[in-house]
Each structure stands twice: as C-alpha cells, then as structure tokens.
Amino acid sequence: MKCYDFTPAPNPRRVRIFAAEKGIALPTVPINLRDGEHLSEEYRSVNPYCTVPFLVLDDGTGISEVVAICRYLEELHPTPPLLGTSPKDKALIAMWEHRAEIEGLLAVADILRNSSPAFRGRALTGSLGYDQIPALAERGRARIAVFFAELDRRLAQSEFLAGKDFSMADITAMVTVDFAGWMKHLIGTEQSNLKRWHQAVSARPSAKA
Amino acid sequence: MKCYDFTPAPNPRRVRIFAAEKGIALPTVPINLRDGEHLSEEYRSVNPYCTVPFLVLDDGTGISEVVAICRYLEELHPTPPLLGTSPKDKALIAMWEHRAEIEGLLAVADILRNSSPAFRGRALTGSLGYDQIPALAERGRARIAVFFAELDRRLAQSEFLAGKDFSMADITAMVTVDFAGWMKHLIGTEQSNLKRWHQAVSARPSAKA
Numbered sequence: 073m074k075c076y077d078f079t080p081a082p083n084p085r086r087v088r089i090f091a092a093e094k095g096i097a098l099p100t101v102p103i104n105l106r107d108g109e110h111l112s113e114e115y116r117s118v119n120p121y122c123t124v125p126f127l128v129l130d131d132g133t134g135i136s137e138v139v140a141i142c143r144y145l146e147e148l149h150p151t152p153p154l155l156g157t158s159p160k161d162k163a164l165i166a167m168w169e170h171r172a173e174i175e176g177l178l179a180v181a182d183i184l185r186n187s188s189p190a191f192r193g194r195a196l197t198g199s200l201g202y203d204q205i206p207a208l209a210e211r212g213r214a215r216i217a218v219f220f221a222e223l224d225r226r227l228a229q230s231e232f233l234a235g236k237d238f239s240m241a242d243i244t245a246m247v248t249v250d251f252a253g254w255m256k257h258l259i260g261t262e263q264s265n266l267k268r269w270h271q272a273v274s275a276r277p278s279a280k281a
Numbered sequence: 282m283k284c285y286d287f288t289p290a291p292n293p294r295r296v297r298i299f300a301a302e303k304g305i306a307l308p309t310v311p312i313n314l315r316d317g318e319h320l321s322e323e324y325r326s327v328n329p330y331c332t333v334p335f336l337v338l339d340d341g342t343g344i345s346e347v348v349a350i351c352r353y354l355e356e357l358h359p360t361p362p363l364l365g366t367s368p369k370d371k372a373l374i375a376m377w378e379h380r381a382e383i384e385g386l387l388a389v390a391d392i393l394r395n396s397s398p399a400f401r402g403r404a405l406t407g408s409l410g411y412d413q414i415p416a417l418a419e420r421g422r423a424r425i426a427v428f429f430a431e432l433d434r435r436l437a438q439s440e441f442l443a444g445k446d447f448s449m450a451d452i453t454a455m456v457t458v459d460f461a462g463w464m465k466h467l468i469g470t471e472q473s474n475l476k477r478w479h480q481a482v483s484a485r486p487s488a489k490a
Contacts (some may be wrong), residue, residue: 133369139348140376147368159356160342161487175407198384200427205416218409 074099075141076119076126079103080179082251084125084136085281089243092281094149108189111199122199122281139169140147142240154240165234168241172233176219176248181253182212216257219248220266227265238273246273283308284350285328285335290314291386291460292347293334294490299351300454301490303358315399323426331408348378351449365451372445377435377450380448381442385428385457391421392464425466428457429475436474455482 077084079098091098103109103124110122119126119134127135127144133142146155185191186209187196195202223245226233233241249259249270259267273279286293300307309349312318312333319331328335328419336344336353342477344350355364365371394400395418404411432454435442442450458468458479468476 089382106434127372129369133373135372135376137376138377139379140372143375144368144372148369160338162356163336163344163349163353164342166352167344167346170348196424202420202423203416205414207412208417211411211414213410215405222295234301 074101074128074131076094076101076103076124076128077104077114078105078110081124082180082247085126086138086243086247087125087141087145088242088281089278090154090240091145092212092278093152093154093238093243093276094145096145096149098145120199121197123197139173140246146183154238154243156234156239161237165239168234169239169244171217171222172241172244172248175215175222177244177251179212179215179219180248180251180255180257182208183216183257184209184251186212194203209227212253213257216252216255220252220257220259220263223249223269224260224263224266227269232269232273238276242269242273246270246279282339283310283337285310285312285324285333285337287312287314287319287333290333291389291456292332295347295452296334296336296350296354297490298456298487299363299449300354301487302363302447302452302485303354304362305354305358307354309351321353324410329398329408330406332359332406344359347453348382349479349488360401363447363452365443365448370444370446374448374450378448380431381428381450381453381457384424384431386453386460388421388424388428389464389466391417392425392466393418393460395421422464422466425461425464429461429468429472432458432478433469433472433475436478441478441482447485455479455488 075087075098083114103115105124110124116122117129119136121136123136125138125141129135135144143155147156156165185195186204186206192204193201195204231244232238259270284296284307286297312324314333318324319333325331327337328345330345332345334347334350336350338344344353352364355449365374394404395413395415401413402410404413441447468479
C-alpha cells in the first residue's frame with residue numbers, strides 16, 4: 073500500500089493525520105502540485121483524476137477521495153476508532169465530517185482557487201481546467217465565516233466536534249481552520265470554544281503529520 | 282425515528298431508496314420546500330440547517346447529511362449491505378459515492394440553483410441566502426457532461442458503480458442522472474454502458490421510493 077501525497081495541501085494532510093492517530097506508517101510518494109506533477113502523463117496513468125491523496129493497494133486497486141481512504145484505514149486498523157463505534161456515534165461523526173468538508177473545506181478551496189493567480193484556469197481540483205469565478209471566492213469568504221460561527225456554537229456544547237471523543241470530523245475541521253488561515257480568515261477573538269478546541273487538537277502529535 | 286422529507290428533492294430520495302433496499306419502513310414527515318416550509322421558525326427549531334433529509338432519533342438526536350443518515354441505517358440494518366462488507370469494497374463504495382456527490386450531484390445543483398428564478402437568493406441549501414452566480418450554472422453544465430462520460434467509462438468495466446454489487450454509490454449516481462434530466466442533460470446515445478446501468482437500477486422497486 074502506498075499513498076500519493078503533497079505535504080502542504082489540505083486533503084492529503086487529512087489522511088496523514090488519520091494514519092498518525094492510528095500509528096500507521098503509511099508509505100507516501102510525493103507529487104509536487106506546485107510543479108504540476110499531478111498533471112503529468114505519468115501521474116495520469118496512476119490516477120486519472122490527477123488528485124492527491126490517492127491510495128494504491130498492493131493488488132493495484134486505486135482509491136481516491138479522503139473519506140474512502142480513511143474508511144479503508146479504519147477497517148484495517150480499527151483502534152483507536154476515528155469513525156465511531158456505536159451506530160449513533162458513527163452517524164454523528166459522518167455528519168460533522170461531511171459538514172466540515174462541504175461547508176468548510178470546499179468554501180476555503182473556493183476562495184483560494186478562484187482568487188489566487190496560481191490557480192488561474194484551475195478553479196477545481198481534477199484533470200480539467202475550469203476558469204476562475206471571482207464571485208465564488210467572495211461567496212467562500214462569507215461561507216467560511218458562517219462555518220466558523222457554527223463550529224464555535226457546536227464546540228460550546230461538545231468537547232470534540234462529533235461528541236466526547238476525537239474523530240475524523242475533528243481532523244477535517246482542524247485542517248479547514250488551518251487552511252482558512254492561509255486565506256487570512258482567523259478564529260475570532262470572541263470564538264472561545266473554537267479557540268479552545270483548535271488549541272487542543274493542534275497540540276496532538278498527529279497534527280504535525 | 283422519523284425522517285423529514287420532501288418527495289421531489291434529490292437528497293431525500295437517496296435516503297428513501299436506501300431504506301427501501303433494506304426493507305426499512307422509515308416514517309417520514311413532509312416539509313414542503315416549494316412553499317418555504319424548511320425556512321419556518323418551526324422547522325428551524327428542529328433542524329437549524331433548514332435542510333432535508335433530516336433524521337431524528339427516538340432520543341431526540343438530529344442527524345443531517347445523507348451519508349450520515351445512511352450510515353446509521355446501515356449499522357441498524359446491515360442486510361443487504363449497501364456500504365460494503367470487505368475493507369476494499371467499503372473503500373470503493375465510499376469513493377464512488379463521494380465522487381457521485383461532489384462531481385455529479387453538486388454540479389447539477391449548481392445548474393439548478395444558479396439559473397432557476399425559483400432559487401433567486403437561495404443558490405445554496407441551508408438557512409442562509411446566497412446570490413445566484415450565473416457562471417456557476419454554466420460550469421455545472423460542463424461538469425455534468427464530464428461526469429456522465431466518467432460514469433460511462435466506469436460502467437464499461439463494472440456492472441455497478443463500485444463493483445459487482447448494487448450499493449449506495451449507485452443510489453447517488455442514479456439520483457444524479459435523474460436530477461440532471463430535470464436540467465435537460467440526458468444520457469448520450471453513445472453512452473451505452475451508462476444507459477444499460479441506468480435502466481437496470483431504475484427497474485429496481487426501490488427506485489420508486
């Protein structure tokens with residue numbers, strides 16, 4: 073098993089943190105997105121979507137999508153559980169993880185990819201070129217403020233995002249908060265719950281993975 | 282357990298099909314999105330995100346997000362499995378389900394919500410109003426064509442989207458294909474694999490759920 077990876081990017085970081093929490097030494101193969109290595113013929117023959125992370129199993133099966141890679145790792149290494157144990161916990165983790173991705177991570181990606189000159193003609197991940205839409209960057213800024221406020225409210229009631237235990241939902245949300253920092257969207261001084269949680273999850277050794 | 286629902290909308294349909302495949306009689310509560318019932322104070326007090334589907338457990342816990350609701354139903358009623366049994370199958374189903382949602386369903390939603398007068402000021406699901414972005418509707422049209430081509434290629438190699446068994450990935454992809462039909466994006470005459478698969482999944486009794 074090996075995982076194609078690019079250290080600075082948020083999505084591969086979700087997988088590295090997940091593996092680190094489980095103590096899995098996941099062999100990685102670097103693909104330099106800044107140099108366009110993901111768009112090379114060589115990488116296209118590995119992963120036609122041109123995305124990272126991308127997990128290749130020993131039998132050659134390729135798995136794209138962070139949720140799918142993490143599901144595979146969870147099944148192989150159930151302890152510590154990061155996708156829940158009871159039906160209710162599994163559902164709450166899936167819910168918060170999905171919200172963090174759709175309402176958070178994709179909103180920040182919309183800001184970056186629709187405003188940075190480096191992403192001109194590449195406003196979406198994947199093998200195809202899409203033009204930037206400046207209004208989408210603006211909408212991303214509005215949405216990420218809403219998402220941070222939602223996180224702060226939730227974390228006033230709950231130690232971690234999906235309940236009393238650290239989970240995959242916290243990983244996606246932490247990566248989103250850090251990614252938003254690149255876009256200069258910081259935790260508000262009044263968002264004390266979000267701040268408390270962010271300090272706690274960032275202090276875990278896995279956060280450096 | 283009860284599930285807030287709106288029959289014509291694609292996301293609640295994913296949950297109804299999932300439940301029907303498992304033979305679960307899921308009690309539903311109708312929320313008429315066309316009449317704006319999801320934005321009422323009453324529904325906000327149930328689900329602050331103002332979305333459907335929304336599952337409420339007997340202990341009062343609310344679960345939003347289709348993937349989370351289906352995870353809960355899978356845990357309670359594992360047979361027939363729709364999220365896989367082996368680690369590899371679970372990963373492949375999660376992968377194709379996520380691709381179908383992000384590359385397919387969200388692209389069609391972008392077309393509808395950014396072009397139909399009925400969604401003016403409501404270009405995203407949820408409790409907040411976002412302006413329409415016409416360029417996003419246009420991008421959605423380009424993306425859905427790419428997604429249909431991807432489905433056709435995949436279904437040339439595989440009976441169902443994630444492998445030899447019908448799964449949640451097929452549900453999301455079928456709902457996406459039907460939703461694209463509303464936007465007049467139809468299966469191409471040359472897309473014979475996609476057509477064969479769509480006829481097969483549409484003939485299952487669950488498709489009418």
